[in-house]
Amino acid sequence: MRWMKLAFLLAASALALAAQAQTAAPLKVGLMLPYTGTFASLGTAIENGFRLYVAGQGGRLSGRAIEFVKVDDESDPARATDNVNKLIKRDNVDVLVGTVHSGVAMAMAKAAKESGTLLIVPNAGADAVTGAMCAPNIFRSSFSNWQPGYAMGEVMAKKGYKQVVTITWKYAAGDESVRGFKEAFERGGGKVVKELALPFPGVEFQALLTEIAAARPDAVYTFFAGGGAVKFVKDYAAAGLKDKVPLYGAGFLTDGTLEAQGAAAQGLMTTLHYGDGLDTPRDQAFRLAYAKAYKLQPDVYAVQGWDAAQMLAVGLAAVKGDLSRKAQFEAALGAARIDSPRGPFTLSKSHNPVQDIYLRQVQGGQNRVVGVASKSLADPGRGCRL
Numbered sequence: 224m225r226w227m228k229l230a231f232l233l234a235a236s237a238l239a240l241a242a243q244a245q246t247a248a249p250l251k252v253g254l255m256l257p258y259t260g261t262f263a264s265l266g267t268a269i270e271n272g273f274r275l276y277v278a279g280q281g282g283r284l285s286g287r288a289i290e291f292v293k294v295d296d297e298s299d300p301a302r303a304t305d306n307v308n309k310l311i312k313r314d315n316v317d318v319l320v321g322t323v324h325s326g327v328a329m330a331m332a333k334a335a336k337e338s339g340t341l342l343i344v345p346n347a348g349a350d351a352v353t354g355a356m357c358a359p360n361i362f363r364s365s366f367s368n369w370q371p372g373y374a375m376g377e378v379m380a381k382k383g384y385k386q387v388v389t390i391t392w393k394y395a396a397g398d399e400s401v402r403g404f405k406e407a408f409e410r411g412g413g414k415v416v417k418e419l420a421l422p423f424p425g426v427e428f429q430a431l432l433t434e435i436a437a438a439r440p441d442a443v444y445t446f447f448a449g450g451g452a453v454k455f456v457k458d459y460a461a462a463g464l465k466d467k468v469p470l471y472g473a474g475f476l477t478d479g480t481l482e483a484q485g486a487a488a489q490g491l492m493t494t495l496h497y498g499d500g501l502d503t504p505r506d507q508a509f510r511l512a513y514a515k516a517y518k519l520q521p522d523v524y525a526v527q528g529w530d531a532a533q534m535l536a537v538g539l540a541a542v543k544g545d546l547s548r549k550a551q552f553e554a555a556l557g558a559a560r561i562d563s564p565r566g567p568f569t570l571s572k573s574h575n576p577v578q579d580i581y582l583r584q585v586q587g588g589q590n591r592v593v594g595v596a597s598k599s600l601a602d603p604g605r606g607c608r609l
């Protein structure tokens with residue numbers, strides 16, 4: 224009897240040790256982000272934010288060291304499937320984190336859904352990622368393209384604008400940002416009289432600016448980001464439009480770009496889930512740590528990267544570092560309140576942040592928060608069955 228008990232105890236502890244070795248192995252995080260092109264600085268800010276969170280936890284999440292594998296996706300949808308499959312099949316990553324560009328993110332979501340690999344999207348707003356393509360293993364720490372657009376549609380309708388022209392890049396993010404704007408703006412009594420677009424990542428804005436001047440709308444709504452946003456804001460002012468036709472946009476237009484835009488950006492109003500002057504203890508601590516680590520001020524992309532790591536940490540803690548417990552991981556995130564520098568948020572059923580969308584105005588080098596455009600705004604998650 225005694226030796227049986229001993230043998231049992233030995234076997235049990237061997238099993239426990241094996242399980243521990245499994246969960247104590249480094250966790251491989253595949254960072255698929257743009258490190259070149261018009262979104263290069265956005266990719267870097269996301270990685271910085273992600274690493275800052277991990278460093279704040281002593282370099283480990285639920286006891287597991289974090290190992291990074293990086294791919295530059297160049298914001299190129301044509302190469303996205305190959306790029307993500309390298310991370311899944313060749314590098315065997317445990318988690319995919321990416322990306323910025325909506326078209327690339329949709330290819331990542333498809334591959335993640337097929338392989339069952341955990342995916343956390345730290346920027347790209349493609350509505351489908353938490354809509355028709357939603358899955359138990361796909362989460363977003365950022366926003367849907369619909370969210371800032373919809374919030375600005377409400378703001379501009381309330382301001383009394385009647386006729387608005389939109390201008391953006393012709394791809395999922397631009398199309399969906401404009402669609403969200405139009406939904407709320409037209410419901411509020413306005414009319415989108417012209418939708419202008421140019422191919423991503425083009426910056427030949429002159430002909431379109433001439434069209435805006437000729438159309439003489441009450442105002443313009445736009446989605447541009449990164450390097451393209453810098454050029455657009457400068458060209459808009461240089462064309463003499465800034466004081467004639469007020470320019471509004473999703474907040475990416477002026478986030479992480481203000482130094483390069485200079486005077487051309489002063490006074491612009493945008494909607495976004497982050498901004499300057501929130502002055503909460505959470506945000507202040509984040510900003511201080513970020514500035515200390517990188518000698519840079521954080522922007523919305525850095526926040527989304529930091530929160531992507533935080534979401535991973537919350538899920539991992541619930542499964543004690545064992546990512547094979549997928550249902551428990553999903554349930555934990557579904558119930559979590561994420562303590563973000565933007566303010567706390569929860570996840571919708573389709574795994575997109577339910578969050579306040581701020582109204583901001585460029586004042587000096589800052590996107591000062593001047594109000595809340597839309598409180599606890601949830602993406603409708605159209606087409607998602609979870």
Ligand code: PHB
Nearest residue numbers: 324325347348396448475
């Ligand atoms: C997108 O492609 O979804 C996208 C890119 C840059 C942004 C925001 C959204 O700043």
